[in-house]
Amino acid sequence: MTAVEAKPMTTDEPLILSETDGRVGVIRLNRPKVLNALNPQLMSQLAEQLEAFDADDGISCIVISGNERAWAAGADIGDMAKQSAIDMYERDQFATWDRMKRIKKPIVAAVSGYALGGGCELMMLCDVIVASETAQIGQPEINIGVMPGAGGTQRLTKAVGKAIAMDVILGGRFLTAKEALQFGLVSRVVPAEHYFTEAMRAAQKLAKMPLTALKIAKEAVLKAHDSNLSDGLEYERKLFYLLFATEDQKEGMSAFVEKRKPNFKGR
Ligand code: CAA
Numbered sequence: 001m002t003a004v005e006a007k008p009m010t011t012d013e014p015l016i017l018s019e020t021d022g023r024v025g026v027i028r029l030n031r032p033k034v035l036n037a038l039n040p041q042l043m044s045q046l047a048e049q050l051e052a053f054d055a056d057d058g059i060s061c062i063v064i065s066g067n068e069r070a071w072a073a074g075a076d077i078g079d080m081a082k083q084s085a086i087d088m089y090e091r092d093q094f095a096t097w098d099r100m101k102r103i104k105k106p107i108v109a110a111v112s113g114y115a116l117g118g119g120c121e122l123m124m125l126c127d128v129i130v131a132s133e134t135a136q137i138g139q140p141e142i143n144i145g146v147m148p149g150a151g152g153t154q155r156l157t158k159a160v161g162k163a164i165a166m167d168v169i170l171g172g173r174f175l176t177a178k179e180a181l182q183f184g185l186v187s188r189v190v191p192a193e194h195y196f197t198e199a200m201r202a203a204q205k206l207a208k209m210p211l212t213a214l215k216i217a218k219e220a221v222l223k224a225h226d227s228n229l230s231d232g233l234e235y236e237r238k239l240f241y242l243l244f245a246t247e248d249q250k251e252g253m254s255a256f257v258e259k260r261k262p263n264f265k266g267r
Pocket of ligand 1: 073140147
């Protein structure tokens, strides 16, 4: 893989590490000593790198990974402990999350170990989630006197339904990877030693797909979270028609008819 850049930092270690592998951009969260707790500086760098990959014509798909022990154990509690409500309001830390929500290219999450609180919320912002069988997924904010603040009450409930979401958010229950798969929260569960390789394999496959169709299909699926069925169907139909304006649609359909492999250009 090719290292993109080592982010300049005032601390010893960069908070994220970025590299590319063919058309896949890879970002690793890099605060292993605190289980990749998500402080505002890390989130800001993550948003910046995601936007850079999103704008890069050489990249079609992005992977976010943690390490074996932790994808991310949540927002940085030490950082938040002394904040007042007004401090939290003024610093508007979730603005970086809004930036990540706007990434158009698909994001694959390679999740191993803890995915808790903001970590679970970050995982749910990703599109395809490859989880190690060691993953422990939850929203334990209740244990520290708060509740999810980066989308957990909404995205988790939409993903797994009310009864499981209540158990996880009110009771602080951790889901195993197997349970998360059964509830539709993750896309696949793989043996611990293969979680990153399998996520890369999934990403490399996506990276070969026609890029405009990938981005627009992602937009259409996300719309299902935000709209009622008839609005979502209407929206889907318009995006479907829109794809007939791409060269890849002409190429993909011609190749099928001519019984050959398509040569996609990403436009
Ligand atoms: N913030 C800051 N530091 C954290 C952290 C977090 N979210 N999670 C873990 N750490 C730190 C620990 O303080 C510890 O640091 P030290 O070695 O300096 O003591 C280090 O990471 C290792 O953690 P543990 O020793 O606790 O490891 P463990 O294996 O015994 O337990 C754990 C692991 C169950 C994940 C436990 O660390 C834990 O409960 N962490 C907090 C999880 C949590 O509450 N997350 C939600 C945060 S709030 C939030 O995310 C709000 C939101 O919606 C945006």
